[in-house]
Amino acid sequence: MTTRRNLFKGVLAGAAIAPLPLLAGTQANPPAVTGTPCPAPAAPRWRAGIEGQRRADLGDGRYLNPIVAGDRPDPTVLKDGDDYYMTFSSFRDVPGIVVWHSTDLVNWTPLGPALRQPLGDVWAMDLCRHGDRYYIYLPANPGDRGWRIFVIWTDDIRGGRWSDPVDLGIDGCIDPGHVVGEDGRRYLFVNGIRKVRLTDDGLATDGELEPAYAPWRYPQEWITENFAPEGPKLFWREGWLYLVTAVGGTAGPVTGHMVIAARSRSVHGPWEHCPHNPLVRTRTIDEPWWSRGHATLVQGPRDDWWMVYHGYEHGYRTLGRQVLLEPVEWTADGWFRAGGGDLSQPLRKPQPASTPQDGEALSDDFSRDRLGTQWCLFQPDAGGLARIRRADGTLSLVGAGSSPADSAPLLCTVGDRSYEIEVTVDVPAGGEGGLLLFYNHKAFVGLGFTPEAVKNFQYAEEHPWARVPRPPGAGPVRVRLGNDAHVLTWRYSFDGGRSWQLHPTRMEVSGIHHNVFGGFLSLRPGLYSCGRAPVRFADFRYRAI
Numbered sequence: 379m380t381t382r383r384n385l386f387k388g389v390l391a392g393a394a395i396a397p398l399p400l401l402a403g404t405q406a407n408p409p410a411v412t413g414t415p416c417p418a419p420a421a422p423r424w425r426a427g428i429e430g431q432r433r434a435d436l437g438d439g440r441y442l443n444p445i446v447a448g449d450r451p452d453p454t455v456l457k458d459g460d461d462y463y464m465t466f467s468s469f470r471d472v473p474g475i476v477v478w479h480s481t482d483l484v485n486w487t488p489l490g491p492a493l494r495q496p497l498g499d500v501w502a503m504d505l506c507r508h509g510d511r512y513y514i515y516l517p518a519n520p521g522d523r524g525w526r527i528f529v530i531w532t533d534d535i536r537g538g539r540w541s542d543p544v545d546l547g548i549d550g551c552i553d554p555g556h557v558v559g560e561d562g563r564r565y566l567f568v569n570g571i572r573k574v575r576l577t578d579d580g581l582a583t584d585g586e587l588e589p590a591y592a593p594w595r596y597p598q599e600w601i602t603e604n605f606a607p608e609g610p611k612l613f614w615r616e617g618w619l620y621l622v623t624a625v626g627g628t629a630g631p632v633t634g635h636m637v638i639a640a641r642s643r644s645v646h647g648p649w650e651h652c653p654h655n656p657l658v659r660t661r662t663i664d665e666p667w668w669s670r671g672h673a674t675l676v677q678g679p680r681d682d683w684w685m686v687y688h689g690y691e692h693g694y695r696t697l698g699r700q701v702l703l704e705p706v707e708w709t710a711d712g713w714f715r716a717g718g719g720d721l722s723q724p725l726r727k728p729q730p731a732s733t734p735q736d737g738e739a740l741s742d743d744f745s746r747d748r749l750g751t752q753w754c755l756f757q758p759d760a761g762g763l764a765r766i767r768r769a770d771g772t773l774s775l776v777g778a779g780s781s782p783a784d785s786a787p788l789l790c791t792v793g794d795r796s797y798e799i800e801v802t803v804d805v806p807a808g809g810e811g812g813l814l815l816f817y818n819h820k821a822f823v824g825l826g827f828t829p830e831a832v833k834n835f836q837y838a839e840e841h842p843w844a845r846v847p848r849p850p851g852a853g854p855v856r857v858r859l860g861n862d863a864h865v866l867t868w869r870y871s872f873d874g875g876r877s878w879q880l881h882p883t884r885m886e887v888s889g890i891h892h893n894v895f896g897g898f899l900s901l902r903p904g905l906y907s908c909g910r911a912p913v914r915f916a917d918f919r920y921r922a923i
Contacts, residue, residue, distance in 0.1 A: 422666070422722055427737040430922035431794055434484050434703075439730035441484045441703070443667070443721050444691075447793025449698025449900030451628075452502030452553075452609065455483075455674045455686050456512075462676070463535055464686070464701075465514065468493070468500045469899060471754035471789070472762060475500065475514060477535065482732035483676070483684055483703060491750030492530055492540040496520075496760060502609055502672065506556045507535075508564065513580055515554035515566060518543070527554050527568065529581060544581050548574060551587070556580075557612035557619070559645030567610040571623060573645070593623055594638050594651040602634035603627020609672040618712060619645060624671040625656075628699075629690075629892045632663050635671035637687060639714070657716050658687060658704070666692050666722040667702060675706060675714075678728035683708065685716060694795060695891035696817075696864065698900025703728075740790060740920035744773040756816065756904070758786040765907075772916045775907035777809060782826070782835060783819050787904035794922035796862050799903055803827055804854040804914040811913030813857045815866070815887060816904040821895045823885050825868055826906070827855055832870065834883055837890075844883055848872070854914075859903070862923070864888040 424432035424442055434445040446453075450466040462483055468474030473491030480486045492514055493500065503516035512535045519525045527548040532538040548554075551568040556576075558564055564576040566583075573590035574583050593607040602625075609624035618641045626634040636659035639652040658670050673687035683706040688699035704718030705725065718725055742748060747768070755762045758778070765776035766788065779785040805811055805827045814824030814835070826833035826840070827848070834844035848855075852872040860867040868881035890901050903920075907913040 425734070426922070427735070428739050429741060429920055430797075431737050431740070432922065433734065433737055435727065435732075435734035436724055437734045439727055440724040441727050442724045443702045443704075444689075444700035444793070445484050445686075445703045446478070446486050446701040447697070448700060448791040449902070450701045450791075451688050451699035451898065452672050453674060453686050453688060453701050454503055454505045454611070455676045456505045456507060457676050458507055458535070460679065463489075463505060463512075465492070465503065465505050466701075467502050467898070468754075469897070470496075470499055470757040472496050472758050473750035473754055475503070475516065475530075476750055477505070479536070482679060482727060482729035483686070484727050484729075485732065485735040487735070488738065488751040489536060491754075492532070493543070494750075494763070495542075496758060496762070497528070497543060502553045504555050504611070508556075508558070508580060511580075513556065514540075515546075515556055516543075517552035517554065517568075523549065525550060525552055527551055527566065531580075546576075546581075546583055548583065548587060553608045553610065555610035555612050557614075557645060560619070560643070561645070565645055567612060567621070569606075569608040569610075571607050571610050571621070591621060591623075591640060591647065591649045593625055594640065594655045596626065596636070596656065600626075600633070601631045602636075603630030604634075611674045613675060616712065617643065619643070620675070621649065622673050622675055624673070626659075626671065628671065629669055629898065632660050632665075632668035632690070635660070635669040635689075637671050637673040637685070637716075641712075652713055654709075654713060654715050657714070658685070660689070663692075668692060668695075669699070670702065679732075680728060682706075682728065683714065684728060693888070695893065696887060696901040697793060697795075698791075698891075699898075700793065740792065740918075742918040743771055744768050744916065744918070745771055752790050753788050754790075755786045756789050756818075762786055767912070772804075772914045773905075774912040774914050775811065775905060776912045777811075777908045777910065779908045781810075781840065781908055782814055782816070782822055782824065782906045783838060785906045785908050787814060787816050787906040789816060789902045789904040791900065791902055792920070796923040798861075798919075798921050798923065799859045800856060800917070800919040801905065802854050802856050802916040804916070805829055806911040806913070808909055809907065809911035809913050810909040811905065811907040811915070813859055814904040814906055815859070815861070815890075815901050816906075817890045817895055817899055817901050818897050821890045821901075822904075823866065823887060823890075824904075824906075825857060825870070825881065827857075828909075832881070834881070836883070836885060846881070854916075861887075 427433035475492040498520040528543040555567040571591040575585040636656035640649040667689035670689040707717040767774040812826035816822040832846040856871040858869040866885040
């Protein structure tokens, strides 16, 4: 035991003085989608933040989308005085529903998770304030009777504990949107587009679900995934109630997803279609952002208006749906248009005088708890968080399952096209663990380590013929993953980072995304542990290229 502990410290010491090298070669253009050939857009010039991560704020009064890189789908934004809060779909992540904060709509910081227990899939939600209380209305599928709407609440959005989920009994529905009607009553709109009245405390329904709005129909010959009216978001302005909706399907063809709007003098209608529909839509596969939709309109810090929505990056569906910000122009007749134009170009910031942020470091020495703000478990059981233990600068992960295919890996979201990751892995007798790029249990790649061998996982299965024996008596291993525009290179070191062994197999992962595997997820770095004994991880390093 003493020998192993000293070896582990030696690996950490060696890794601490070995900087991450640049990836060999240059970034390739992202691949085009199947169909009509098209060139990838020229690489935009984002500002490099901490660890080289791309940052939206260019530091000169302009920004370049995305405002939050990586998989942050279905954004919902709340303006609360001079502050903005945002959260996203969290799917099967635990902890989930991470709340982010900003004062300028461009620089965002994660505050912490609002949901700490498994609730099955958790999709597009609505973050709102009513009186002195904050609410998140969320659809979830715990598995017992399918999709339905829950609500959680807190009196302190900056650090208070959120309530346990309250089941509203709205079965078979997703994508809630909260609004107070002209009658002073609270209502929840859902996909369809339907509505139901809530009680005054917002914690129960007070009536039946009923049709609310027949959405604007695009021409039948347009290439979309399906009609799918969803994501209703509502707000009042100058006596009009505006309803912003997504239609066309959130993935599938890149031209499918879109944003439409309607307005009424009453929460009960009648509704008038916006003459500028669709307000946002990807029209060709040459554009830098695909499948754009699911928008929230919000008033900016200078009393102008902005639209926050998501989209897939051209050639990088693996990164998931990222958060885009576009200015809104109000017309004399009380309607609005999207005013961003070419989103491959910088735009004026909502608050030009605000100070750019360098972002949050992904490198982690495991000295503090970053569950929720960085790390999450994927689809754990009810006691899953108890499997994680931190001590002496290491993270121990108690095994689950028999391989990555049935484990609950510890994942983090990244937003860069190319990057390098290093981590030290200490596998005791009877254990197995390693470093993955993980989409779901049907789609992952990576290296796993046992005391005897290095395992090679390609596309959700191990290839036994590709196993590499570990040196006899070898202790902890330092693993390095290089992702160069979807091409993966693996190296590992058994001597504290002084010498590195190139793994003989490279992998190409551009096809691991929703249009192939479903689930609306992204490809994320992850640590896994299975077997009888906990695996220890240390000195997780990240650097964007």
